[in-house]
Amino acid sequence: MADTTEINKPFSPEETRRIVHHLQQPAVFLNMTCDWPVLHWTAEHLSSCLGDRLIRFRLGRKEKTQAPAPLFETQCSYVEASVAQFLSWTQGQSGTDVGPFSEYSYSEYWAYADYKYIAMMFQDQPFMFEHVKWSEFGFEGRNGRESTLWIGTEGANTPCHLDSYGCNLVLQVQGRKRWHLFPPEDTAKLYPTRIPYEESSVFSQVAVLHPDLRRFPAFHGASEHIVTLQPGQVLYVPRHWWHYVESVDPITVSVNSWIELEVDDVARVGEAVTKTVVCAIKSARSDDNTDSWLNPTEEEVTSHNENMQYLNLAARAWAQKQRSSCHSKLSPELRDTCRVKRDSGGQIKKNSDRVRNCAPFSIPYGPHLISVRCQQELRRTTPEDVEVNSSSNGAVRSQEDCAVSSDPAQTTKFAAAVRLDQRTHGCNAGSTRCRECDCADGTSKNLSEDYKASTHTTITTNDLLDCLVHPDIITRVTELLLEKHTGSDTTT
Incomplete structure (x- = not known):
């Protein structure tokens, strides 16, 4: 039994x-x-x-x-x-x-x-x-x-x-x-x-x-x-x-x-921007651009046209959800949890009206x-x-x-x-x-030597790319793109 x-x-x-x-x-x-x-x-x-x-x-x-x-x-x-x-x-x-x-x-x-x-x-x-x-x-x-x-x-x-x-x-x-x-x-x-x-x-x-x-x-x-x-x-x-x-x-x-x-809709636009930039730069011929840059989990390098199509699809999907009535689509159990606005890092925004209106919740x-x-x-x-x-x-x-x-x-x-x-x-x-x-102030003992060495360092394609697709930069570029093409505030 x-x-x-x-x-x-x-x-x-x-x-x-x-x-x-x-x-x-x-x-x-x-x-x-x-x-x-x-x-x-x-x-x-x-x-x-x-x-x-x-x-x-x-x-x-x-x-x-x-x-x-x-x-x-x-x-x-x-x-x-x-x-x-x-x-x-x-x-x-x-x-x-x-x-x-x-x-x-x-x-x-x-x-x-x-x-x-x-x-x-x-x-x-x-x-x-x-x-x-x-x-x-x-x-x-x-x-x-x-x-x-x-x-x-x-x-x-x-x-x-x-x-x-x-x-x-x-x-x-x-x-x-x-x-x-x-x-x-x-x-x-x-x-x-x-x-x-x-x-x-x-x-x-x-x-x-x-x-x-x-x-x-x-x-x-x-x-x-x-x-x-x-x-x-x-x-x-x-x-x-x-x-x-x-x-x-x-x-x-x-x-x-x-x-x-909910913030994943904006994140998908950011990922589409990142992919477009990475593929464009890493696909270009360069003496320092011969490394194995595509992770094995990715099947192939997509073309610029394909990447732009995906970027537009992601932006349209976000805009469509913005136009929809979010509240009407939420299930009762989700509404009961009193969903709150979050910033780009996923943290609850302290100045959100919905946070002020929510009943206090103590994590047990x-x-x-x-x-x-x-x-x-x-x-x-x-x-x-x-x-x-x-x-x-x-x-x-x-x-x-x-x-x-x-x-x-x-x-x-x-x-x-x-x-x-x-x-x-x-x-x-x-x-x-x-x-x-290291030193008590958190700095390296060899910072002066490192600085001297850095003055003779060549900027590589990957160095440039790390700056262009830095998460903070991609977040701002995504906001500008969506604001330009939809006229809406993308802060979620």
Whole structure:
């Protein structure tokens, strides 16, 4: 007889959606996914479900993770392999059992099947879409069909970047992942670049784990937030928060979904502007324009005519929505959350009339919702002898650990497990300089030497491009374009 016992969740779908709507910094939800079938999606289970189906894995040298420069996806190797071959490779097997992985030493490489659309992977098994229940977060009808899957080994990572569209919900299924997050206001300190170019992703030139502070001195002042996500926990990443993600256990599996926002309509116009400029400049012949600038996720370089057509379509779509009656299209549950105006960074505008008219809402932080705090704050408030790291043995948590508990000691344990890693400071091998080894005022000891060298530096095509498509510039160009062609204020 099937177990029909209903599991009480700390927040109802309506409450969760309202929380997500008001969160302005990353937070982790606990005890919300205990009965989700997707928690059974270990790599072994996925192997049995997918059989011999081939998926693309990205491989990178582990030693590159220690370098003072990011390892972008254009610098990685790629193989088409089954999850079964991937598992055999992680278990030290060789030959035909590991397929194309045989050319890569497990001790020297990490592997990552990233950004895999569940709708495509399980198109012949649509029942699996229902294993992911984002509807319990208040997003009715959203499940695995609107989600992506990530499978990796220890050391597998995503370069530091921000997503141009939406906000992000991430469920950890197997193993642990460590997230390094930075707020939108730190964009200048992250040295944004659109090379390699990927639609909707702005990369950072900084190697977050081992930053080169001689090249990127402003990163010293970035407000880093770190959290290690455990199985069963859900991380909320607000719009335009920078993030570098690394797998810290032998095998990790996670599922995420990007939630659309009203401001995405303007962002699509900005992305169309960016693509038009990048393709025009990088397609031009030049002695310094021979690099691999198109990310492997992009199929091909589109023509200027195609890019202009897309730009016009995006602008028209935005204008059409502006002309529509937004309020009449909102569902009752959305109106109840009292939607507020946000700026280009996704933050609530303090001078909005709708904010003043909204009833006060206090985010219910506690054992079931943990705020991801800034590392500088923790260094000031956390005693040195308090251990707030995740489980030291790295073992995968059982589903029983996800159950809602009334035991204060148990809930405190969960809260501690998800709080930011409080690691002792030390200069890491391979880094040019660690952040706390610089001068007290945050400047580099070699700034004068750097300045002298910079006076003889040649401006490259990519240097020019980084300025032309800087997020702040694109935001202003987008505003001017839409104001010129629609006569409307684009501030949302």
